[in-house]
Structure formats: structure tokens, C-alpha cells
Amino acid sequence: MDRTTAGFDQLARFWLNDSPARGVVARLDESIMRALRDHDYPAPVRTVLREMAGAAVLLASNLKQPATIVLQAQGDGDVPLFCVEATQALSFRAYANVRESARISADATLPQMLDRNNNGRVVLTIDPDVGQMYQSIVALEYASVAENLQSYLTNSQQTDTRLWLREDGEALEACLLERLPEHASVEDSRAWDNVVALMEATFAQPFMPFPYSEWLNFTFASEDVRLHPAQAVSFSCPCSIDRVHNALKLVGAEELMPIADETGTIETRCEFCGQRYSVDRATLASLFAESSANAAPGTRTLQ
Ligand SMILES: [Zn+2]
The missing domain is CATH 3.55.30.10 (Hsp33 domain)
Known part of the structure; x- marks a missing residue:
């Protein structure tokens, strides 16, 4: 069998x-x-x-x-x-x-x-x-x-x-x-x-x-x-580029932007399934711009 x-x-x-x-x-x-x-x-x-x-x-x-x-x-x-x-x-x-x-x-x-x-x-x-x-x-x-x-x-x-x-x-x-x-x-x-x-x-x-x-x-x-x-x-591994973006936002611009400035991209790898993700400098900058805009007082959309 x-x-x-x-x-x-x-x-x-x-x-x-x-x-x-x-x-x-x-x-x-x-x-x-x-x-x-x-x-x-x-x-x-x-x-x-x-x-x-x-x-x-x-x-x-x-x-x-x-x-x-x-x-x-x-x-x-x-x-x-x-x-x-x-x-x-x-x-x-x-x-x-x-x-x-x-x-x-x-x-x-x-x-x-x-x-x-x-x-x-x-x-x-x-x-x-x-x-x-x-x-x-x-x-x-x-x-x-x-x-x-x-x-x-x-x-x-x-x-x-x-x-x-x-x-x-x-x-x-x-x-x-x-x-x-x-x-x-x-x-x-x-x-x-x-x-x-x-x-x-x-x-x-x-x-x-x-x-x-x-x-x-x-x-x-x-x-x-x-x-x-x-x-x-x-x-099944539910990892995705969106989750990677969220994780990078938590790490913060101060830590990541200098690396991106030097290398052009941030490379990460899912520990569970081995999938590699690459986030380029421009995308990273817009992620941080987006999250600081959301965090700034008076700019939240009213729900
Ligand atoms: Zn994965």
C-alpha cells in the first residue's frame, strides 16, 4: 500500500x-x-x-x-x-x-x-x-x-x-x-x-x-x-506581499529606508514556506508615506 x-x-x-x-x-x-x-x-x-x-x-x-x-x-x-x-x-x-x-x-x-x-x-x-x-x-x-x-x-x-x-x-x-x-x-x-x-x-x-x-x-x-x-x-501558507508590507511597516522607516537607500530593495523570505519577497525602494517609501499620512491627526477619513 x-x-x-x-x-x-x-x-x-x-x-x-x-x-x-x-x-x-x-x-x-x-x-x-x-x-x-x-x-x-x-x-x-x-x-x-x-x-x-x-x-x-x-x-x-x-x-x-x-x-x-x-x-x-x-x-x-x-x-x-x-x-x-x-x-x-x-x-x-x-x-x-x-x-x-x-x-x-x-x-x-x-x-x-x-x-x-x-x-x-x-x-x-x-x-x-x-x-x-x-x-x-x-x-x-x-x-x-x-x-x-x-x-x-x-x-x-x-x-x-x-x-x-x-x-x-x-x-x-x-x-x-x-x-x-x-x-x-x-x-x-x-x-x-x-x-x-x-x-x-x-x-x-x-x-x-x-x-x-x-x-x-x-x-x-x-x-x-x-x-x-x-x-x-x-x-498551506497564507503568506502574501500584503502581509510583508504590513510587517515592514511595523519595523519602521528609520530601520529600513537606509538599507533600501543602499541596496535598492528589501528582501525577505517567509520562514514557513521559503517564498521570497522583494520590496523596492519606491514601494517602501510609499508604504511609509501612506502609514504616516494615516497616523497624522486630521487626515483620517470619517467612517
Ligand atoms: Zn509562506
């Missing part, structure tokens, strides 16, 4: 008819390969980004309104930033800031890459298209992406939640299980523990190229597994 088989680059919700659990499962195949294609990251950096992308897509699928999840691991090590963004529409992008001097061993863990002085942290931001941004920060305590996010979810969710991630060096599979809150009896607890143990056993196995519609039935062999229709997961 190759990677183009149906079921790849998809996300689906499922529930178990006889146990107090529901879940969401996703496979990132071509999408994650595309997201990392134009980056020359060391293998352990790619692994962390794959895992963070899988987790971010699962979290984004739970959003109740159009929004973007920004999941970052921040520290002061050889890789001071890992960043993944995923939207409610299940598109995502990813990048890492790898220092030029970085020496990353083939088996480096997330804390070893991120953290020099034990102050690594995981920052989760929910940025709605409309409304207030929400951010939470937890200390980086564990070696793996899954354990750190698991700890975050356990502390922030009202109900038992478990997260699993596994990858094969190219693709990634992610699963989030949630205990149904209204099922709180001792018997329900036992059933929940059983469901968790079954999923644990599946994710202890190496990544297998089977669609989850097959392995879910295999994992919960004695259960009635119900799957909602799958949704496509894709790589």
Missing part, C-alpha cells in the same frame, strides 16, 4: 458505541512532506515539527469557530523556536529556527535541542479570526512532544484526555482520546482505562501504512467503532 491510498492526509472523529470515549485521529503524509520540503532541517528537528503539526491539527479540529492554533516550543538552545500553525479548516504550516552554530546529534530530544538553561516552554495560542486571542504557557518538562502536550491537556481539560503521536521518518499519525464527561461511574472508569490501554498498545507498534479506518477496528476489536466522514488535512 503506498502513501496515496485513501485515508492519508485526512482527519476523522470516531466514537465507540459501548465505551465512554470519543476520539479524533489524523494522518499527515504528503502534507507534512510538503511543509518540510523546502527546509534543510536535521532529522530530529523534522521529527519534532511533524509531531507538533499532528498535535496542532488535532487541537485545531476541536475549535468551535474559525481560528488558528499556534503551537510553539521556545527556549535558548540550538533550536530556540519550533513553531506550527494549524487552522480550523485543517491547513497547517511549520518551521524551526535552527542556529547556524547548532550541532544536533541524530538522537537529540526536544529538550536537548530547545533548552540550555532549563527554561524551555510550550506556548499554545488560539487566535480567532474574530475576537480575543487566548494564550497558555507551560514549562517544558518531558522529553517528547506527546508527553508535554499530554501534561498540558490533563491540566487544562475538564475531562480525561490522552494524546498519542507516532511517525515513520516521513509521515505522522496522531490520536486524541477523550472520556465522555457524563460517564463517571466506576464501571465507566474501567471501560475508559481499557480503551486507553488498547490505544496505547496500538501506538507502541511501529507506524504501519494502514488507513486508520482499518487499524481502529483492529485496535478496538470487541467494540462497535463509528467513524464520522473524514476531512482533508493540507499544507
Whole structure:
């Protein structure tokens, strides 16, 4: 079975008819390969980004309104930033800031890459298209992406939640299980523990190229597994020349005009997708003229 088989680059919700659990499962195949294609990251950096992308897509699928999840691991090590963004529409992008001097061993863990002085942290931001941004920060305590996010979810969710991630060096599979809150009896607890143990056993196995519609039935062999229709997961980078113009305006004329005077253009590159943008001196000057006109008192148009 190759990677183009149906079921790849998809996300689906499922529930178990006889146990107090529901879940969401996703496979990132071509999408994650595309997201990392134009980056020359060391293998352990790619692994962390794959895992963070899988987790971010699962979290984004739970959003109740159009929004973007920004999941970052921040520290002061050889890789001071890992960043993944995923939207409610299940598109995502990813990048890492790898220092030029970085020496990353083939088996480096997330804390070893991120953290020099034990102050690594995981920052989760929910940025709605409309409304207030929400951010939470937890200390980086564990070696793996899954354990750190698991700890975050356990502390922030009202109900038992478990997260699993596994990858094969190219693709990634992610699963989030949630205990149904209204099922709180001792018997329900036992059933929940059983469901968790079954999923644990599946994710202890190496990544297998089977669609989850097959392995879910295999994992919960004695259960009635119900799957909602799958949704496509894709790589997408929303960068644009307009966003570049806005970013340059924030940097300011004082810093940029001398560079433009000397070189004729300002060159920038999208950190996520590698797209290069070039803004010439005349365009830059008109951007700053426009923003200072807008800022000057008495020149605003009345709305
Ligand atoms: Zn881009």
C-alpha cells in the first residue's frame, strides 16, 4: 500500500458505541512532506515539527469557530523556536529556527535541542479570526512532544484526555482520546482505562501504512467503532506581499529606508514556506508615506 491510498492526509472523529470515549485521529503524509520540503532541517528537528503539526491539527479540529492554533516550543538552545500553525479548516504550516552554530546529534530530544538553561516552554495560542486571542504557557518538562502536550491537556481539560503521536521518518499519525464527561461511574472508569490501554498498545507498534479506518477496528476489536466522514488535512501558507508590507511597516522607516537607500530593495523570505519577497525602494517609501499620512491627526477619513 503506498502513501496515496485513501485515508492519508485526512482527519476523522470516531466514537465507540459501548465505551465512554470519543476520539479524533489524523494522518499527515504528503502534507507534512510538503511543509518540510523546502527546509534543510536535521532529522530530529523534522521529527519534532511533524509531531507538533499532528498535535496542532488535532487541537485545531476541536475549535468551535474559525481560528488558528499556534503551537510553539521556545527556549535558548540550538533550536530556540519550533513553531506550527494549524487552522480550523485543517491547513497547517511549520518551521524551526535552527542556529547556524547548532550541532544536533541524530538522537537529540526536544529538550536537548530547545533548552540550555532549563527554561524551555510550550506556548499554545488560539487566535480567532474574530475576537480575543487566548494564550497558555507551560514549562517544558518531558522529553517528547506527546508527553508535554499530554501534561498540558490533563491540566487544562475538564475531562480525561490522552494524546498519542507516532511517525515513520516521513509521515505522522496522531490520536486524541477523550472520556465522555457524563460517564463517571466506576464501571465507566474501567471501560475508559481499557480503551486507553488498547490505544496505547496500538501506538507502541511501529507506524504501519494502514488507513486508520482499518487499524481502529483492529485496535478496538470487541467494540462497535463509528467513524464520522473524514476531512482533508493540507499544507498551506497564507503568506502574501500584503502581509510583508504590513510587517515592514511595523519595523519602521528609520530601520529600513537606509538599507533600501543602499541596496535598492528589501528582501525577505517567509520562514514557513521559503517564498521570497522583494520590496523596492519606491514601494517602501510609499508604504511609509501612506502609514504616516494615516497616523497624522486630521487626515483620517470619517467612517
Ligand atoms: Zn509562506
